[in-house]
Amino acid sequence: MTLARDLSLPLQASFTLSDNNGKSSFMSFWLPNALTVTEAGTYIASLEAALIALSDARVERATIALSFTQSADYTYVAPATSEVERKLSVRFLDASGFYGFKSEVPSPRFTIEVDGSNNVPLANPALSLFADAMVNGPIGPGNGAQTYGGRDLTRIESATVIHRNRKP
Amino acid sequence: MIARLTLHFTFEDNNRKRAEIRINLREDTSFLQVSQWVVSLETALSQLSDCAVIRAEARYSFVLSGQPIAGPNSDCTLFLYVFLGNDVEQASIAVSSPRSLPVDVVGPYRGFRLAMGAFQLPGVQQALGVITTDTLTPIGNAWIAANYLGSYNREIP
Numbered sequence: 040m041t042l043a044r045d046l047s048l049p050l051q052a053s054f055t056l057s058d059n060n061g062k063s064s065f066m067s068f069w070l071p072n073a074l075t076v077t078e079a080g081t082y083i084a085s086l087e088a089a090l091i092a093l094s095d096a097r098v099e100r101a102t103i104a105l106s107f108t109q110s111a112d113y114t115y116v117a118p119a120t121s122e123v124e125r126k127l128s129v130r131f132l133d134a135s136g137f138y139g140f141k142s143e144v145p146s147p148r149f150t151i152e153v154d155g156s157n158n159v160p161l162a163n164p165a166l167s168l169f170a171d172a173m174v175n176g177p178i179g180p181g182n183g184a185q186t187y188g189g190r191d192l193t194r195i196e197s198a199t200v201i202h203r204n205r206k207p
Numbered sequence: 208m209i210a211r212l213t214l215h216f217t218f219e220d221n222n223r224k225r226a227e228i229r230i231n232l233r234e235d236t237s238f239l240q241v242s243q244w245v246v247s248l249e250t251a252l253s254q255l256s257d258c259a260v261i262r263a264e265a266r267y268s269f270v271l272s273g274q275p276i277a278g279p280n281s282d283c284t285l286f287l288y289v290f291l292g293n294d295v296e297q298a299s300i301a302v303s304s305p306r307s308l309p310v311d312v313v314g315p316y317r318g319f320r321l322a323m324g325a326f327q328l329p330g331v332q333q334a335l336g337v338i339t340t341d342t343l344t345p346i347g348n349a350w351i352a353a354n355y356l357g358s359y360n361r362e363i364p
Contacts, residue, residue, distance in 0.1 A: 041246065041249070042245050042246070042249050042260065042262065042263045043242075043245075044242060047347065048346070048347060049343045049345070049346075049347045052342075056283060056303050056304065057277060057283065058277050058281035058282050058283040058303075058304050059276075059277045059278065059279055059280070059281045059282075060282070062282075062283045062284065063283055064283040064284075064286075064301075064303035064304075066300065066301060066302065066303065068300070068338070068341075068342040069342055069343045069344065069345055069347065070341070070342060070343065071343065072347070074238075075237065075238065076209065076235075076236075076237055076238060076267065079267070080208060080209070080269060082341050082342075083269045083271075084272070085337055085341055086337065086338065086341060086342070087271055087272070087273050088273075088334075088337070089333075089334035089335075089337040089338055090273075090302065090334070091273050091274055092306070092330045092331070092333065092334035093287065093302045093305060093306055093331060093334045093335075094281075094287075094302050094303060094304045094305055094306055095277065095278030095280065095281045095304055095305075095306045096277050096278070096281045096282075096283055096303055096304035097273070097274055097275070097276060097277040097281075098271055098273040098274070099271075100268065100271070101268070101269040101271055102266050102267065102268050102269070103266070103267045103269070104264055104265070104266050104267075105238060105241060105242075105264065105265040105267075106262065106263075106264050107242075107245050107262060107263040107264065107265075108261075108262050109260075109261060109262070113259075115259050116221070116259070117219065117220050117221045117257055117258050117259050118221060118257055119221050120221070120257070121220035121221045121257045121258050122220055122221075122222075122224075123218055123219075123220045123224045123225065123226035123258060124224075124226075127255060127256075140231070142228055142230065143228060144228060144252060144255050144256050145218040145220070145226040145228070145256055145258050146218065146220055146226075146256050146257050146258045147255055147256060147257075148254075148255060148256065148257045149257075151255065164254075165251075165254035165255050166255065168250070168251045168254055169251040169252065169254070169255055171251075172247045172248050172250070172251040173230070173248075173251075176232075176244060176247065177240070177243035177244055177246070177247040178240060178243065182233060182236075182240075184230050184231055184232060185231045185232065185233060186231065187231060189231075189234075
């Protein structure tokens with residue numbers, strides 16, 4: 040179990056262009072994979088200028104996507120009871136407590152559930168591991184995940200299993 | 208400059224149905240740090256979900272400084288195909304709504320001739336030079352930065 044980048048392949052940079060009628064198109068370029076984020080930004084700016092010279096459409100968006108795929112020896116098979124429609128809705132809050140972020144993890148393991156309740160205790164070890172990974176990240180406190188508005192998530196508020204289309 | 212960085216994980220259940228979760232990360236997260244994020248979150252998510260975690264993708268969205276509006280005759284169903292190659296592979300880049308070429312042209316032959324004419328324009332030469340210098344083929348080889356061939360076609364609506 041290890042998702043990893045294939046470093047033999049180049050970075051994929053994608054541009055979205057839109058015309059005067061609101062129609063859009065999409066095009067890709069491939070960049071050297073040894074670039075840093077800052078260097079990639081320089082390449083994006085250079086390509087944007089080149090595209091403007093070639094096209095009179097509006098260059099609307101530029102994205103670099105890093106893809107991580109499973110290794111060939113990944114043999115895990117999801118059990119028959121797995122169901123992506125079932126979710127574990129985990130809500131995080133920022134330091135103010137007013138802004139949050141909700142993450143819905145598909146097909147929560149039945150072992151984390153508590154009979155008679157949809158709520159998963161915040162002390163559950165698997166939930167604590169996820170909360171730590173989100174709030175502190177791999178780099179440490181202050182570098183965790185954020186709300187859509189860019190506020191740091193500081194704590195978990197609730198975790199609820201949402202039984203949608205749940206298998207018996 | 209990065210406008211947004213999101214990390215996406217794709218899950219697959221026993222019926223091969225898929226679902227994705229998205230996580231917002233700080234914009235100053237490096238490519239190397241994103242790899243660390245993926246390992247860390249994959250471990251945590253695997254403890255919570257019984258699905259297979261089949262892939263992850265980090266998407267950096269960049270701030271652009273280009274033209275604010277599209278030209279009055281712009282049309283993203285028109286493409287300038289730039290054919291490039293090297294010793295082992297050939298590929299094309301399709302630039303939508305090409306500038307410098309009349310948008311009412313139809314027919315691949317006339318379009319091809321016009322496209323070849325457009326390649327002589329200094330601005331086009333310079334832009335294609337940037338593309339061939341800065342970018343690679345899909346499998347990571349260098350383009351040959353000369354002998355451009357192009358055609359100009361209207362996409363089928």
